[in-house]
Amino acid sequence: MRAAHLRPAAALAEVEGLCAALLRASSSRRRRRLRAELAHAAGRLAALAAGAAWINRYQGGKS
Structure with a gap:
């Protein structure tokens, strides 16, 4: 898993x-x-x- 996904994954786990x-x-x-x-x-x-989403949009990635 990429490091960029760890914070959102941790936040989601906290909500769950x-x-x-x-x-x-x-x-x-x-x-x-x-x-x-x-x-x-x-x-x-x-x-x-x-x-x-903002980072993806302005770095040419998909949101």
């Missing part, structure tokens, strides 16, 4: 892990905290994806 934890959470306090963490992680993933 938080989703799984949210499904198993038993207390409303924990679910609330996990939803907040998930929102931040999803934002990071979106930013990485947008950055990758």
Whole structure:
């Protein structure tokens, strides 16, 4: 796997892990905290994806 794919892959794994934890959470306090963490992680993933698309577009690659 190319090094450029490692950060998005790690961000996606974090989102997946938080989703799984949210499904198993038993207390409303924990679910609330996990939803907040998930929102931040999803934002990071979106930013990485947008950055990758921008780089591909301006370096002549496919997005």
